[in-house]
Amino acid sequence: FAQPRNTDSYDYYNYHTISEIYRFQDMLVAENPNLVSKVVIGQSYEGRPLNVLKFSTGGTNRRAIWIDTGIHSREWVTQASGTWFAKKIVTDYGRDAALTAILDNMDIFLEIVTNPDGFYYSHTRNRMWRKTRKPNRGSSCIGVDPNRNWDAGFGGPGASSSPCSETYHGPSAHSESEVKSIVDFVKSHGNIKAFISIHAYSQMLMYPYGYTRTAVKDQAELHAVAQRAVSNLASLYGTRYRYGSIINVIYQASGGTIDWTYNQGIKYSYTFELRDTGRYGFVLPASQIVPTARETWLALMTLMDHTFKNPY
Amino acid sequence: KETFEGHQVFRIVPKDDVQLSLLKDLEDMFEFQLDFWKDVTGVGTPVDVRVPLDSLESFKSHLETRDVDYSIMIEDLQAVLDQEQEEMDSAAR
Numbered sequence: 001f002a003q004p005r006n007t008d009s010y011d012y013y014n015y016h017t018i019s020e021i022y023r024f025q026d027m028l029v030a031e032n033p034n035l036v037s038k039v040v041i042g043q044s045y046e047g048r049p050l051n052v053l054k055f056s057t058g059g060t061n062r063r064a065i066w067i068d069t070g071i072h073s074r075e076w077v078t079q080a081s082g083t084w085f086a087k088k089i090v091t092d093y094g095r096d097a098a099l100t101a102i103l104d105n106m107d108i109f110l111e112i113v114t115n116p117d118g119f120y121y122s123h124t125r126n127r128m129w130r131k132t133r134k135p136n137r138g139s140s141c142i143g144v145d146p147n148r149n150w151d152a153g154f155g156g157p158g159a160s161s162s163p164c165s166e167t168y169h170g171p172s173a174h175s176e177s178e179v180k181s182i183v184d185f186v187k188s189h190g191n192i193k194a195f196i197s198i199h200a201y202s203q204m205l206m207y208p209y210g211y212t213r214t215a216v217k218d219q220a221e222l223h224a225v226a227q228r229a230v231s232n233l234a235s236l237y238g239t240r241y242r243y244g245s246i247i248n249v250i251y252q253a254s255g256g257t258i259d260w261t262y263n264q265g266i267k268y269s270y271t272f273e274l275r276d277t278g279r280y281g282f283v284l285p286a287s288q289i290v291p292t293a294r295e296t297w298l299a300l301m302t303l304m305d306h307t308f309k310n311p312y
Numbered sequence: 313k314e315t316f317e318g319h320q321v322f323r324i325v326p327k328d329d330v331q332l333s334l335l336k337d338l339e340d341m342f343e344f345q346l347d348f349w350k351d352v353t354g355v356g357t358p359v360d361v362r363v364p365l366d367s368l369e370s371f372k373s374h375l376e377t378r379d380v381d382y383s384i385m386i387e388d389l390q391a392v393l394d395q396e397q398e399e400m401d402s403a404a405r
Contacts, residue, residue, distance in 0.1 A: 014403035015396070126314040127393050128347060128362070166347065202350050250353050279385060281321055281349045281360055283392045286399055 007031060012084050012293075014286045015076050018048070018120050021113055024083055025051055032090045039109070042181025045134040048116040050181050055089050055108040063311065065102075065194040065304050066186070066266075068111040071146050071178070071257065072130045073118030075200040077274055077284045077292050082112035082198070084293035085300070098301060102308045106193075115146055115178050128282070132176050136163035144170035147199075148255040149179045152263055153211025156254035169255050186264060194268035194307040195261040196300065201276040201284065203241045205230050205299060208262040208269055210246030211254035218267050219245070225306050226270065229299040236295045239275060246271070268307045272296065316393060318365030321349060321386035324375070325358050331380050335359055344371045360385060 003020075004010040007027050016024070029036050035055055042050045056062070069082030089108060092099045102108070113119050117133035131143030141164035148159035151173035155161070159169035174180040186192055207222040209215075216222065223244065230241035242249055246256065258269035275292040277284065284292070326332040335352045338344070344367040350360035363371050375382055386392055 011403055015400055124313065127396075128314075128316070164342075251351060276350075278323070278358070280392065281385065283386070283389070283396055286396070286403070 007087055007090075010083075010087070012080075012087065013290055015080055015289070016083070017123050018113060018116055021079065021083060022049075022051065025053060025086070025112065028053065028086055028090065035090055035093060035103075036086075039185075041111075041185045042177055044115070044117045044178055045132060045176070046117045046120075048120070050111065050116070050178065051113070052185070053086055053110045053112070055093075055103060055110070057093075057103050059107075061189070061191050062105065062107045063307075064107040064109055064189060064192045065196070065307060066109045066111075066192050066261075067196045067198065067300070068114045068182070068257075069198045070112065070119060071114040071197065072199055073115045073122045074128055074130050074282045075274075076122070076282070077200045077289055078198050079113055079119060080286075080289040081274065081293040081296055082110060084290060085297060086110055086112065088293075088297055098305050102304055106308055108304070109192075111182070114182075117178075118143070130166055131168070132178055134176060136168070137171070139163035141168075144168050144176050146176050146179050147197075147257055148253070149174065149176050150183075150255050150257055150260035152209075152256060152259035153254035156211050156252075158210065158252035159254045167253075173255065183260075186261065186266075192261075192266055193312070194303060195258060195266045195270075196268075196303060197257045197271045198274065198296070199272060200274040201281060202273040203239060203276050204249055204273040205233075205241050205243040206246045206249050206258075206271050206273075208245065208256075208259045210250070210252065210256040211259050213247055215245065216262060222268070222270075225268070225303065228306075229270075229302040232302050233295045233299040236298060237291060239295050241299075267312055268303060270303055272299070316362075316364075316389040318368070319362055319386075319389040320368060320384050321360055321362050321389060322371075322382045323358050323360050323385040324380060324382045326352070326355050327381070328355060331355075331378075334378055334380065343367075344374070346371070362389065 070079040148169040154173040226243040262269040347362040
């Protein structure tokens, strides 16, 4: 098998294993030493590095934007899109005025494989694997839903207490190192102003809350920005998204990522559910990766640009 | 490697609150070993669910006796996964 020699020859139109994505990250850093660095924020349960790409043009502890993809491992189009986003950022910096302005003033953190053990397992043993891979005491069922493991209504309705369920919340909030590492990073950084967590599939852009019907105090603004983001997304291929708060657009879900980040004071907390062709579900054909990433990028830029222009 | 021969993915669009409630009950039911790909949200919103081969007949019967319409989104999941793997191998070469 041929390995790409650089990130230009990386095949963005196909799915890749975790080792190929790790290699991609190292190549991107090596090719762009003044813009990209790799931050290892922790280790997964099985000891894999939790790599975050930091895009920065300098400064100290600048205001920052966080993006993560692939916390649910079987949602392969998200990790693939994350890889495309990483390349897009280095390609567009200096060429695209909006992105350049953002990066001249803010940092972007991108975690492409947020659940590496699950991702590896989905490639090697079970393509349908969604959770982490930590064993559960007293149960033969493995793993926790890392999107129910956050300290925001933890253990409430919309999460399961059964380790065999796909929505098992885990023994305690932040019990999963994949989650705790982000928690520690966000807290220690202290200046993250937007947090965008990307899932697949069903074409939705959502903001908090999922664990309570109480509206967030910034609802009007978050709603208006979401509307603009999905409109820009649709401008490319006509892909239609629903948008709103998690509990209104989907259902009650406790312990979710962006509920926690919002409660930490990160106003621009959003979560995506990427493209759904209505034919393939999690097995979206590789030919859809780049179109999905391209349209999502337009929405991401809307969110990032708004964050940049509306400091708080 | 776990395989999914004969597993099908159903698409079900709940027509009313009764069907919605029925689908919600299925989410908590381990009997059919269902894997909800797209969870139950509201009337008119599609629900996608993977059904293992062993549960196919009983699950279909469960839906039909309750007058719940469904379509098959993926006929044989393993066939789709095989194609996906083939594409990955081919691209890597």
